[in-house]
Amino acid sequence: MVSAPWINPQDTYRDDIQGVRAIGAILIALYHIWIHKVSGGVDVFFVMSGFLMTGVLIRQLESTNRIQPFVFWGNLVKRIAPSACTVLLATLFLGYFFVPEPLWSQFIKEVTFSALQIENIGLMRNSVDYLARELPPSPVQQFWALSIQVQFYVFLPLILALVLGLSKRPNSTLPFITAIAVVIAASFLYSVVETTSNPVSAYFNPGARAWEFFAGVLLAFLLPYLQLNAALRNALGLIGISALLLCGILVSESMKFPGYIAIIPVTAAVLLIISGAGSSQTPAKRLLSHPWLKALGKVSFGIYLWHWPLLAFTIEYTGNSHLSLPLGLAIILLAVVLAMATNRYIEEPIRKKKYQAGKAWAPYLIGGAFLTPVLATAATWSYYIQSTIASQSHYNLQQAIINDVSRPDERQDASHIPHDELVTVKELLPDAYTDGCHQDITSPEVRICTYGDRHSQASVALVGGSHAAQWLPALDTIGKQGRLKILNITKSSCPLGALPDSDPSCMEWNRQLVEELSLLKPLAVITNSTRATLAESPEHVPPSYVQQWKKLESLGIKVIAIRDNPAFDFDAATCVARHPEDALACAKPREQSLSSIDPSIAHLRTLSNLNLIDMSEFFCTQRTCMTVTNDHLMYRDAEHLNVLYVLSLTNELHEKLARTSPDIFPPTLIVPRRPTQSRN
Template identity: 40%
Template structure:
């Protein structure tokens, strides 16, 4: 072994100030999750510190032994992470039965399984979850996205560092190591910038867009033996690090998207603090404060605090039926989180950490002893819930034929299995597993066939999920009148690009859609004609916060009409501020409390009607009277829940009102009956 790596054998001192940084990061996460519902940068600090500490461990091992041992490294991670992570996971799963309403059970069980496999971040990407969504409580397992990314990074780190260390050793130079890590850092950072701009929700959980944060810690670990600072410089950068870290949650607007360039602030602050405290004889005031025994103690269990605080927060939100908990309840969550983390650390973590490094197989056995029961329990619960879904609901009426619905209060006969399954009560084109819809991160055009698939008459449903939800109704009509229904759906994207939360994949999809329709040559295109109020993002409706017709819609209608293809525009449905089915379950004897005033979401007159006659072959359709009535948009009607989430009608409800929808459609146009 040459002397290139000797410098790392000397860098083996315990850094109390780093534990202090981790404590500050954890407390910032708690404060901003509980009271402000903002990103604090605390998790980004965890990532940098993890990269620094794990790389330091590998460098010292290579300097000492001349190689790294990935299986020993991973075994060490398992015995440190698995016991407390799975204890929190299993406890949360059990308590969820008592605190989480059945409306959310399907999603909760799926997240439990993915969290047990350290894949929670990938599930959240697939579901296009908004990390800081307002309204209803989030999943009690959502915090496992961060641990999932950490475990994925730990799996990757030896595979990156090992070959680079070997090359550097052969060349007797650290340049290959530094250059290799820097290249991966640069690629990940650029990817983070691009993905955060185009798809901010999914970028938040994407390991490819997060690995650069860990790699900053890796680069600090590589360079730190060669960084010599005088005390004044160390004081300045340590103060800057703490100042930046505390400023992020306070000063940064909540609509700034993480990670991207915004994550540079907590990442750089963590790097500054780590670098400034490397030489004990030049410790600054900040480093001494961070080395306080109480901060060090909190830092040692910081990630366990992070894991515990989230389910406690979610359970409190469910129990008190609000996401605004106030000071007393918030402080109770903090105290409980710290207390449970302390108990978990002393009773669970410490005994497992005593497993000798030489007995790495015991670490793996311990990990599997937690992993296998957790996954087995999750799959068993999933099987049970899926069988529960199969229970037939005995509704008194099989079809509604009235001209308008009514406001009803008594929902006491809601079937438990039906309520549990409501989030999946959608048409086939809305099923994420069958590939019918183009996901938010892609721009390719996807399609599926319904109705009379053998017919040469074609009706195309084109746009986002708000038109895709109507597939069950038009599929029934297709079988009755003899036409094929082709769904051409892209999630979070309407026909006619205007402003879609920075989602340029929607723009690309729209640039190709008219040519696609020209080749398909359908007899009719059905799409949405208006956009209604979205409570979570009023930026979409600047100048008209209730309902409007996007200019992009009108442009596409004209282009399609120019091809000789009629366009039927269905008025948009309302959005709810929180899950309406959850509200009905809580208020089963007064379901009308869950109705939303119509003036908050729709104009008194359908604004799309103004384009009838102005655009050739454009037809305006309005089904509002079968969704809203008497100035309200309810969540429950005739023993049925109307909404699968805050803004999609359930398949069951659409099938129930199909006779009424058909009558309403025939009154407004004869084009369908002409097939």
């Protein structure tokens, strides 16, 4: 290992950096509560983390002539785990009372991800998961930033040891500086490209954020060489403070972040670090070193962690995301109080505790002691949910089929819906999802799975996107009772007929699909006839649908098209859980979802193979589209039907299929019905 004669041991603790951290934490809270934009405070934290943690490793290298990752990580575990796990455990407890039941599974999953410091990875996955993209932010979503920091801390000592070890000139930092500069440039370019193409995923992507940390790393090595006079340092400090305070204003809501826009907060952090270096007291440094800012900076980590669940639970309780000034200030004040209490009674006693030499593993035991209750609580809660699914799903599936279905009624509410259905509604999916048969958004491969009577020679193909796949539970039952094989050929966000906003793979999938259908020769293709999911456009039949129907007509394949169900601009299941006795709070006027006349009817004149089914009477009254009946939640999210409700419509769907295609679906009752008692 090389020696480090260039290291400047000054400034092991800087009051002005505490002030910067305080401003960053308060800005984050202010923007989260009232402004709902990017503040730049997190990016400042990233730069500061890179700078401060590199300083820790530099001093370790100077004192021991080597970098000790195990010791470095242990100190971080002792610093981070107690407060982070305390917040997570408190959030878990409060979540039981404030988080709506349909969101329990996702909430527990995110708590686990946060405890394991991979919350950003989970959020990246949700951003491309068609069924999870519309979920509201969880009370632990703020842990994405801490997760990226911890991931950076894992690799930082290894990278520094590698680069410094490869340096051939002990008295020169040039090879190291060059290597770090290359990392910064590569990460920045990746951030710009990824933010342009996948902005939601890029926001949580550690690769797109690495350059911010390494800007601080590079500055830690360059700072001793920067000899600036007091006037220039003061100018840089004032510019840095201005950039930090104005970043959120300069970044408009239309700008994709981080990308190149993150230069603003990163530059602000770099300028503030440079301006505060040395012993000279500039006005900017004196401002940032104010005792109040120092005190807030000391607990800025806790403020960041506590403010978000307080905000999330307040919004959930009040039902209003636009909080008043007094209520918002109360959240900030409570976050500060909790942060100070956490620091005084948990962080400081643990941090000050001394350990005997050779007990480098002691911090890890402390981390494990705090982590275990969080994971144990989350696992217990998750086990309860999974047990509910396992023990109740089969019973509920059977009951959904045999009970008589209640048609939508504006007087109905959710007060009699079983609690288990609220808990499991998002976990019960059509079998095509759990079997891996429902193709993802980006893959063009056509996957085919068989349901219904798998041994039957007669087959019907269920084709399209998720709005087609949601009918599989009912069709599976119909196929089993009617000795008909059901071929599931579906793909996320890709109907039969690619749309302008579909993933490019959808076009290729549709091309291959027609080829497969020409070989399979099903008796009919069941798909969607209209598109009613876009708030900005009325229900319509996309031209691409008609083009594919014509191709199937040329192949002699019948098309049975089911009218699209209404969609909502909110998570319907969660809304019902929040308003169990007010069904109209989770409804919308029919004319906002469906046309007065099914627009697909116009194509009956020109297509001999087209047959239409309209199930809208089971979603809407004459005036209102509902999300709940007396018996079931109708939706599992904003636009997809609840599996149990689809099953309850099995006979109704079969009756309509039998009317339009009696040669395929004999007009016999599928399952004997047991009338349900009115609960109004």
